[in-house]
Amino acid sequence: MKRKLWILALVLVLASLAACGKDGAEILPLAEPDEILPLAVTLSVTEKVAIAEKVKMEAIVSLGEEKVEDADEVVFEVWEEGKKDDSVMIESINEKAGLYTAETTFDHDGLFHIQVHVTARSMHTMPKKEVTVGHGAQQEEEHKEDHEHGTTEGFSLHFMKPEQVKATEELKLVTHLQMDGHPLEKARVRYEIWNDANPDKRDWLDAEEKVAGEYTATQTFAEAGTFKVQIHVEDEHDLHEHEEFTVEVK
Known part of the structure; x- marks a missing residue:
């Protein structure tokens, strides 16, 4: 008997909650995720x-x-x-x-x-x-x-120029891009790398954007020497920029 009464009470509570929803009682919305602030x-x-x-x-x-x-x-x-x-x-x-x-x-x-x-x-x-x-x-x-x-107004490029680069060791190349003070996302970024001693041989690396405005690629220099790294940047709005840097490999 007690078990039947308990089941009946549970049914009445559920029916009451359903009725509140139909009668227009306020139902709290699901919590929105926290806003990501810049x-x-x-x-x-x-x-x-x-x-x-x-x-x-x-x-x-x-x-x-x-x-x-x-x-x-x-x-x-x-x-x-x-x-x-x-x-x-x-x-x-x-x-x-x-x-x-x-x-x-x-x-x-x-x-x-x-x-x-x-x-x-x-x-x-x-x-x-x-x-x-x-x-x-x-x-x-x-x-x-x-x-x-030909720098576009508001465009900014920062190459994290590596130090103490050693031949035959994998090196991570990192570049940060901004437009009007905000990360420049979804750009096409390529690293062009060559040695002045052999300028006809050039490596082209497509960078990957894992963090907004940060473009990375990896390179292994086969030998010591002075290398040029030119960073090419393009986007869907006809942006086309490039900057050149020198990297010493020991």
Whole structure:
């Protein structure tokens, strides 16, 4: 008898719940997945300085309202206009509260670029600013690199130039692309590699995009020497860019 009463009570409860749904009672929706917030980086530098004057570089890293204090990497890259291949990488100091800083100086007049590379929470971003040192550069030199590469406005390419490359060892090539401060996704990226001692023999590698805006490929150099790596970028909107770098293989 008790078992029959228990079954009857269960049926009545289920019937009551079904009736509530039919009568228009509020039914809570399934929880939406958390929104994926973009990684935001505010780069601050002094845009006009004197020769030998200390330049403080600051990057504030945030994710929505949260200040990111545990970024995987924050590195400042500095180079003179037209000399990207000779850029210098400067590690940052984590000042906490999402602030990362570093300092640099310049020993001659010219137009320089400062770009901060930030990797955090499986995302990468790399805002850039210009710094005029002393009297700056001649106007025809200021845009020499842009004219050589036909750089599209808003386009940014950063090749993680490898160091201490050894022959016969597999090397991972990594390039980050951005357009207007956001990762450039679904681009066609190819690495063209050759040795000046044998310029007719060239390797072409199709890069793979596993992370938004990050394009990777692997290469094994059969011998030591000075190699050129030219990165070709295309997309469905008629973007066509390329930049060339030098890699020393020991």
